[in-house]
Amino acid sequence: RFAPVFNVAVPFIDRHLAEGRADKVAIRTNHGEAVTYRELAEQANRAGNALRALGIGRGERVLMMVKDCPEFFYLFWGAIKAGIVPVPVNTLLRAKDYRFMIEDSGCAAVVYSPEFAAEVEPALAAADPAPAVRLPVTGEGDSLRARMAEAGAELEAVPASATDDCFWLYSSGSTGNPKGAIHRHRDMVVTSQYYGVETLGVREEDVCFSAAKLFFAYGLGNAMTFPLWVGATAVLYDGRPTPQSTFEMIQRFRPTIYYGVPTLYAAQLAALDELAPDLSSVRVCVSAGEALPPEIFQRWKERTGLTILDGIGSTEALHIFISNRIDDVRLGTSGRLVPGYEARIVDEAGNEVPPGESGRLLIRGDSTARAYWNNPEKTAQTMLEGGWLNTGDTYVRDEEGYFHYCGRSDDMMKVGGIWCSPFEIEARLIEHPAVLEAAVVGRPDEQNLVKPEAWIVLKDPAQAGDALRAELLEHCKKGLAPYKYPRWIHFVDELPKTATGKIQRFKLRARPQP
Numbered sequence: 001r002f003a004p005v006f007n008v009a010v011p012f013i014d015r016h017l018a019e020g021r022a023d024k025v026a027i028r029t030n031h032g033e034a035v036t037y038r039e040l041a042e043q044a045n046r047a048g049n050a051l052r053a054l055g056i057g058r059g060e061r062v063l064m065m066v067k068d069c070p071e072f073f074y075l076f077w078g079a080i081k082a083g084i085v086p087v088p089v090n091t092l093l094r095a096k097d098y099r100f101m102i103e104d105s106g107c108a109a110v111v112y113s114p115e116f117a118a119e120v121e122p123a124l125a126a127a128d129p130a131p132a133v134r135l136p137v138t139g140e141g142d143s144l145r146a147r148m149a150e151a152g153a154e155l156e157a158v159p160a161s162a163t164d165d166c167f168w169l170y171s172s173g174s175t176g177n178p179k180g181a182i183h184r185h186r187d188m189v190v191t192s193q194y195y196g197v198e199t200l201g202v203r204e205e206d207v208c209f210s211a212a213k214l215f216f217a218y219g220l221g222n223a224m225t226f227p228l229w230v231g232a233t234a235v236l237y238d239g240r241p242t243p244q245s246t247f248e249m250i251q252r253f254r255p256t257i258y259y260g261v262p263t264l265y266a267a268q269l270a271a272l273d274e275l276a277p278d279l280s281s282v283r284v285c286v287s288a289g290e291a292l293p294p295e296i297f298q299r300w301k302e303r304t305g306l307t308i309l310d311g312i313g314s315t316e317a318l319h320i321f322i323s324n325r326i327d328d329v330r331l332g333t334s335g336r337l338v339p340g341y342e343a344r345i346v347d348e349a350g351n352e353v354p355p356g357e358s359g360r361l362l363i364r365g366d367s368t369a370r371a372y373w374n375n376p377e378k379t380a381q382t383m384l385e386g387g388w389l390n391t392g393d394t395y396v397r398d399e400e401g402y403f404h405y406c407g408r409s410d411d412m413m414k415v416g417g418i419w420c421s422p423f424e425i426e427a428r429l430i431e432h433p434a435v436l437e438a439a440v441v442g443r444p445d446e447q448n449l450v451k452p453e454a455w456i457v458l459k460d461p462a463q464a465g466d467a468l469r470a471e472l473l474e475h476c477k478k479g480l481a482p483y484k485y486p487r488w489i490h491f492v493d494e495l496p497k498t499a500t501g502k503i504q505r506f507k508l509r510a511r512p513q514p
């Protein structure tokens with residue numbers, strides 16, 4: 001239940017001062033900064049006041065190209081408290097992408113970490129309309145930090161209701177332009193309580209470290225909203241997450257919860273022997289972004305003793321809505337529904353299918369975005385009647401309520417008339433000791449019949465060749481239904497991925513065979 005007048009910055013930020021956590025460290029960074037809850041509340045107020053002094057009004061958008069650093073928190077929460085809508089965006093994008101988002105959002109301000117100036121400034125120069133306010137976070141001249149230093153340290157939260165617009169996140173599908181998913185004040189409360197507390201078990205003593213960045217809905221929950229909801233500590237790293245850098249962060253800051261993505265877990269596993277990290281502080285690991293191959297779960301467990309809780313979420317749902325639990329892991333599945341969410345699996349006509357049959361996953365819960373900004377067509381395709389969200393994922397729910405991932409609905413292929421999940425073939429390939437990563441797509445053969453094609457990254461590229469190709473084929477034929485083995489196997493140095501680590505199978509489909 002939400003109070004009728006409610007600004008979500010109050011329970012996430014100001015509440016901690018009233019509850020005796022003013023001196024507790026809320027944020028630690030790889031630069032050695034330690035920000036207490038008192039400082040966080042004060043700096044967020046300053047950021048909100050600075051935005052107001054710049055003339056930014058209620059409901060106007062501030063685009064944030066900001067790395068993982070305390071200023072991300074200050075700007076995000078200060079804006080919300082002042083009734084302004086923060087829009088964190090992917091910091092790995094290019095000028096043309098930023099130009100699109102600037103124009104699409106009609107933002108009143110762009111605030112960016114100076115590291116991203118080479119892409120953001122040309123986007124600002126080209127955009128029409130373009131915002132009057134353009135500020136680097138830090139720097140010699142005008143900057144957010146300089147404005148914050150001059151702004152007041154007190155700020156009254158603007159009254160809002162739980163269903164008022166609060167912040168946006170751009171969601172990039174496999175095709176088309178990114179879409180601004182509009183989230184409401186209540187959404188972060190819902191994900192923090194239902195997934196963070198009641199599913200994952202985040203608590204005040206925790207130290208949370210996420211390899212996934214804050215601009216990604218997954219990272220935003222992992223390293224900002226969950227720790228702030230329970231008064232825990234977030235650890236931020238502003239560099240590129242590699243096995244080396246993430247292991248260094250874990251050894252230095254001793255997090256209790258570590259959040260990664262499957263690709264990074266695979267790379268970390270491959271580097272365990274060489275780097276021999278001390279992971280003893282971690283009590284649980286989390287994975288999302290794409291389904292975790294069972295092989296990675298098992299090898300991680302054997303090598304580190306740690307359980308990886310795999311779950312599925314989306315930018316539109318804000319965080320994970322189906323998940324394994326620490327005392328309830330069903331290997332090879334995404335787990336069961338998170339409290340507060342309902343699911344339906346439907347066929348192409350929208351009729352619910354029985355357990356054991358695959359179909360499109362729809363979910364319903366109080367954290368789902370209300371619409372895409374300025375995009376009624378995509379809104380109608382995704383935010384369905386009755387509050388259902390079309391996830392675009394194909395799933396099977398078994399009799400016991402566990403959800404088995406089959407792939408993105410647009411990645412599924414029909415082989416010999418039977419639906420075939422690329423994920424199942426990839427999981428089989430990854431079980432082979434030579435394979436680091438695999439992606440499978442459908443490709444028409446000489447008779448124009450779709451067959452699986454595998455693109456493989458090897459742990460040791462020197463092993464590539466016909467002998468290994470034949471071995472992998474045999475491995476697949478042994479472990480999969482006969483029609484599912486890949487008819488073509490290509491060895492590549494890397495797979496095309498989104499900034500958040502999801503394999504872009506559509507790019508492989510478009511690639512000519514080597």
Ligand code: 3SK
Nearest residue numbers: 217218288289313314319
């Ligand atoms: O892709 C996911 O699984 C996910 C999880 C949490 C939040 C956001 C996303 C996209």
